Amino acid sequence: MAVPSPPRCQGCDAVPVTNADEGSLTSAHDRWVDRDAAVVWHGFTQMSTYAQNRPIIVDYAEGRELIDVDGTRYLDAISSLWVTTLGHRVPELDAAAREQLDRVAHTTMLGNGNRITIELAEALAPRVPVSEPHFLFASDGAAAVEQAIKIAFQFWTNQGINDRTRYLTLGGAYHGDTIGAISIGAGGFGTDVFNPLRFDVLRAPGYDDLGWADTAVAMISAHAHELAAVVIEPLVQGAVGMWLTDPESVERVGDACREHNVLLIADEVATGFGRTGTLFAAEQCRVRPDIMCIGKGLTGGYLAMAATVASRRVYEAFLGPDLSEMTLYHGHSFSGNALAAAVALRHLQLFEELDVLANVRERATQLHERLEALANGNSAIKEIRQRGLMVGVELAPPEDDLRWGRRVCAASVDRGVLLRPLGDVVVLMPILTITADEIDRIVDVLDAAINEVCAQ
Numbered sequence: 001m002a003v004p005s006p007p008r009c010q011g012c013d014a015v016p017v018t019n020a021d022e023g024s025l026t027s028a029h030d031r032w033v034d035r036d037a038a039v040v041w042h043g044f045t046q047m048s049t050y051a052q053n054r055p056i057i058v059d060y061a062e063g064r065e066l067i068d069v070d071g072t073r074y075l076d077a078i079s080s081l082w083v084t085t086l087g088h089r090v091p092e093l094d095a096a097a098r099e100q101l102d103r104v105a106h107t108t109m110l111g112n113g114n115r116i117t118i119e120l121a122e123a124l125a126p127r128v129p130v131s132e133p134h135f136l137f138a139s140d141g142a143a144a145v146e147q148a149i150k151i152a153f154q155f156w157t158n159q160g161i162n163d164r165t166r167y168l169t170l171g172g173a174y175h176g177d178t179i180g181a182i183s184i185g186a187g188g189f190g191t192d193v194f195n196p197l198r199f200d201v202l203r204a205p206g207y208d209d210l211g212w213a214d215t216a217v218a219m220i221s222a223h224a225h226e227l228a229a230v231v232i233e234p235l236v237q238g239a240v241g242m243w244l245t246d247p248e249s250v251e252r253v254g255d256a257c258r259e260h261n262v263l264l265i266a267d268e269v270a271t272g273f274g275r276t277g278t279l280f281a282a283e284q285c286r287v288r289p290d291i292m293c294i295g296k297g298l299t300g301g302y303l304a305m306a307a308t309v310a311s312r313r314v315y316e317a318f319l320g321p322d323l324s325e326m327t328l329y330h331g332h333s334f335s336g337n338a339l340a341a342a343v344a345l346r347h348l349q350l351f352e353e354l355d356v357l358a359n360v361r362e363r364a365t366q367l368h369e370r371l372e373a374l375a376n377g378n379s380a381i382k383e384i385r386q387r388g389l390m391v392g393v394e395l396a397p398p399e400d401d402l403r404w405g406r407r408v409c410a411a412s413v414d415r416g417v418l419l420r421p422l423g424d425v426v427v428l429m430p431i432l433t434i435t436a437d438e439i440d441r442i443v444d445v446l447d448a449a450i451n452e453v454c455a456q
C-alpha cells in the first residue's frame with residue numbers, strides 16, 4: 001500500500017514510527033489491523049499511517065491488562081484514555097450491568113424518568129462540590145461541556161440579561177471536540193482548521209504561566225458585565241500535557257467569579273473520579289462551581305455517560321410556565337442511559353468500599369519517588385508534572401521532529417505497557433487500583449524505552 005506523507009498537526013504526531021511487518025499479513029494482529037483500517041475511522045488518528053503506528057487490537061481484558069488478538073498482554077497505563085478507574089471486567093460492575101439488562105437498557109429522559117438514573121443522581125448529589133445539584137446527563141465529556149456553555153448563556157437570558165454572552169477561558173484549555181467545546185478550548189490538537197467555526201472568547205493564560213490567576217482575576221473584574229461564565233479545569237490542564245496549578249490560584253479565580261457575579265464552570269471530565277487524589281479536584285480548592293462537567297470515570301470507564309451538574313441557583317433560573325421559553329430546550333437521545341446509570345451507581349459505591357482514594361495517594365507517592373529518581377541527571381527528561389495519578393513526563397529532544405514522545409511510547413508498547421503521548425509529553429494515567437509492582441513495571445519500561453530512543 002502506498003502511503004502518502006501526511007501533514008504534521010499540533011498535538012497529534014502523525015508520522016509513522018517503523019513497521020518491520022508492513023505489508024505482511026502473517027499474524028492475527030496484522031489481519032485485524034487490515035480489517036480495521038478497511039472500515040473503521042479512528043479519532044485523532046491519521047488513517048493513512050494508522051497501520052504502521054503499531055495499534056494494538058484488543059480482544060479482551062483482565063484487571064488492568066489488555067490482551068490483544070495475538071494473546072499479547074499490555075498493562076493499560078493510560079486507563080483507556082483516562083476513563084478506566086477500577087479496572088476492566090470488574091465483577092461487581094459486570095453484575096450491575098447484567099442486572100440492569102434484566103430490567104431495561106434504556107428509556108428516554110425527555111419528559112420522563114428512570115428509576116436507576118434517579119438513584120444515581122441521588123447518590124452523586126452529596127458527593128459533588130456543587131450546591132443542591134441537578135444533573136443533566138449526556139454521553140461524552142464534550143457534550144457535558146456543550147450543555148454547560150448553553151446553560152450558562154440561558155441562565156442570564158432567562159433573567160432578561162442579554163449582554164452576558166462571552167466566556168473567559170484559559171490558554172492550553174481542552175474541553176472536547178464539538179464546536180462549542182473547541183471554541184472555549186485553546187486550539188492546537190490539530191483543530192486549527194476549524195478556526196472559522198469557533199466563536200470568540202476572552203482568554204487568560206494557561207497554567208504554564210505562573211501569573212495566570214492574576215491575569216484571569218483582572219479580566220473577570222474588567223469584563224464581568226459581558227461574561228456568562230469562566231471555564232477552568234481545576235488543578236490540572238490535562239490534554240495540553242498535564243500543566244499544573246495550585247489550589248490557591250483556583251480559589252482566587254473562584255472568589256473573583258463570586259465577587260463579580262460571574263458563573264464558574266469547572267470541567268472535571270478528566271480530573272474527576274479520583275485521578276488527582278480526591279473524588280473531584282475542586283474539593284482541594286475550596287471552590288464550589290456553579291456548573292460542573294463530569295464524564296470519563298463516571299461509569300468507571302465502562303459506558304458512555306457524562307453529566308452537567310448545575311447548582312440550585314442555576315437550575316432555578318430555568319423554572320417557569322409549562323412550554324415556556326424558560327425551558328432548557330436541549331437533551332440527547334441517550335441521556336441518562338439506564339445501563340450506564342446502573343454501572344455508575346455501583347461504581348460510586350465500590351469506590352468507597354475499596355477505599356480507592358487511599359490507593360491513589362499511596363501509589364502517587366511511590367510513582368513520584370520513582371520518577372524523581374528517573375529524571376535525576378537524565379538529560380532526556382525536561383520535567384515531571386504530577387497531581388495524584390495524572391502524570392506528564394516531558395521529554396527534552398535536542399531538536400524538532402525527533403518524535404520522541406511517539407517513539408518512547410511505541411518502545412513502551414513493545415515492552416508490554418500501553419502509553420500514548422501528547423507531543424513530547426509521555427502521559428502516565430494508571431488505573432486507580434494499580435499495585436506497587438505495576439507502578440514499578442511502568443517506570444522500568446519507561447526507563448528502558450527512553451534509553452532506547454533518546455540515548456545519543
Ligand SMILES: Cc1ncc(COP(=O)(O)O)c(C=O)c1O
Binds near residue numbers: 140239
Ligand atoms: C478536561 C476535558 N474536558 C472534556 C473532554 C472531552 O471529553 P470526551 O472525550 O469524553 O468528549 C476531555 C477529554 O479528554 C477533557 O480532558
